[in-house]
Amino acid sequence: MEIDLSSAEETDFTPFERPIFNVLKATLQYPGNQQAKIEKLADDIIFFCKSSSHGSGILWHVWSVVIEIIFYIPPGHPWQDCFIQCLSSLRQRDDTISSYDQPSTQTDLPWEDLPNLSYCVREKWLDPTDAEEELDEEFTKWKNFNSFVARVTSTGFAPWLSFPIWQLRTALEEPPVKGSAMDCRLWVASEWIIHCADIIFEDISSLKDLDEGLARSLSAGPLYDGKALLGAERWKFWKRRFSELNADSGKLELDNAVSNRILEALERMDKIEIGQLETSNETEARQEGSASASSSSHLNTRQLLLLDKSVYEKAFTKTLT
Known part of the structure; x- marks a missing residue:
């Protein structure tokens, strides 16, 4: 199913961004196979960078356009997968891109870090469920955006722990609201858990000493x-x-689909906990086994020493006689 990008075309793009949008749109709509589109998207982005004298600065415009397109691509659609795999392909490149922010030092930024992407995502991170007016179109775009970022995170690119924490806090740690806003909040929170439960669990378990800024960013909601x-x-x-x-769900007027997603999220959380327990048990077993083996090793060595001593004494006695 091809996505209608006419609404995205109405975005107030800058003079830099309009041609970027036209090229990326043409690539997505090109009647080729999935892999061809992925490679072409990556080539397009490389071309934009090489054709610009702004170094990594052009990526601000590229990522902004990509996000505007992502707003209109539903979760699981082939075009979403194209962009996700395109980013993975870019991260595997060995070359670098010069930093526009620090031209005097000629800093080279590795593609592995997808320069400026996290800043652009943060700039667009505006939760519409906080607004007084409920706009279903904005909720849909918010779901699409979160799904994309969560799925990118699941590939191993995770510089933004704050994003899933914020959405889990909004949905689960703040007083619930009724209707489509709550429906959207829980959909987004469950999407993060479904795709990134392991990454989120690892991050919140490993971060111990938080500076004041990060602690404030990850602060809990009033219900926690x-x-x-x-x-x-x-x-x-x-x-x-x-x-x-x-x-x-009935009182909150939630859609049945959201209830099913919550159950899926809970199942993922259970699996993570079971996996952590099994890992912990395996670690303890290895430690106990290592201690036992060490004890056994010491015992065997002692027995060998006693055997050697006995043989030596017999040989020595025989020599004397």
Whole structure:
């Protein structure tokens, strides 16, 4: 199914961005196979950079256009997959792009870091469910955007722990609202868990010493009653709230599809916990096995030493006689 990008065309693009949009749109609509489109998208982005004297600065415009297109591509659509795999392909490049922000130092930025992408995503990160007016079109674009960023995160590019934490906080740690806004919040929160539960769990478990700015960014909502800002306690609270909100789906006027997604998210969280428990048990078993093997090794060495001593003594006695 081809996506109608006519709404994206109405975006107030800059003179830099309009031709970028036209090229990327043409690539997506080109009647080729999926792999051909992925390679062409990556080539397009490289071409934009090489044709510009602004170095990594042109990527601000490229990523902005990509995000505007992503707003209109639903989760799981082949075009979304094209962009995700395109970014993965760019990250595997060995060459670099010069930094426009620091021309005097001639800094080279690796493609592995997708320069400026996280800043552009942050600039567009405006949750429409916080607005007083409910606009279904904006909710749809927000779902599409979060799905894309979550799926990019699942590929191993995860410089933005704040984004999933913010969406989980909005959906699970703040007083619930009724209708499509709450529906959207829970859809987005479950999307992050479905695709990135392992990454989120690892991040909130490993971050210990937070500076003031990061601690403020990852602060909890008013409903969270735990002491730990990050870690298993907050994870368990999210699980509990998912279950409670799903039980209240009728009162909150949630769509049945969202309830099913919540169940899928809870299943993912359970699997992560089971996996962590199994990993912990395996680690303990290895440690115990290592200690046992070490003890056995010491015992065997001692026995060998005693055997050697016995043989030596017999030989020595025989020599004397």
